[in-house]
Amino acid sequence: MLWEIFQMNRIERAKSDAIDAKQAARDALCDTRELQTKVRNLEQQCERLNLALMALAEILRDKLGITEEQIEEKLEEIDLRDGQLDGKYRPVPEPSRCPACARPNAPNRKSCLYCGTQISVRSNLFPEPPA
Numbered sequence: 001m002l003w004e005i006f007q008m009n010r011i012e013r014a015k016s017d018a019i020d021a022k023q024a025a026r027d028a029l030c031d032t033r034e035l036q037t038k039v040r041n042l043e044q045q046c047e048r049l050n051l052a053l054m055a056l057a058e059i060l061r062d063k064l065g066i067t068e069e070q071i072e073e074k075l076e077e078i079d080l081r082d083g084q085l086d087g088k089y090r091p092v093p094e095p096s097r098c099p100a101c102a103r104p105n106a107p108n109r110k111s112c113l114y115c116g117t118q119i120s121v122r123s124n125l126f127p128e129p130p131a
């Protein structure tokens with residue numbers, strides 16, 4: 001009798017585990033489909049950006065005589081701004097200095113954490129050219 005109760009319990013637990021596993025598999029499938037859609041959208045964006053870059057490069061060449069080599073040189077210069085020639089530009093955000101109290105603040109702060117003075121937010125896309 002005790003053995004039967006024990007076995008029934010094990011069967012119920014196994015059924016419950018199977019239901020949980022089915023749900024987990026369904027969730028994983030949904031996540032996969034969502035990721036596939038995101039990848040597809042990113043691929044389309046890359047293709048669109050590639051087209052835009054080709055158009056810009058051709059306009060620069062045709063209207064201003066800027067060569068592909070000059071563009072490559074500039075690419076390399078910008079790539080190196082984050083300290084690594086790796087085909088990526090990932091600037092390391094530096095802390096902002098408060099113009100009033102000179103204390104360091106997180107780069108995304110619009111006002112000083114310590115005194116409340118407004119801090120100008122720097123653009124990483126268009127950094128100050130090197131002096």
Ligand SMILES: [Zn+2]
Nearest residue numbers: 098101112115
């Ligand atoms: Zn301050």
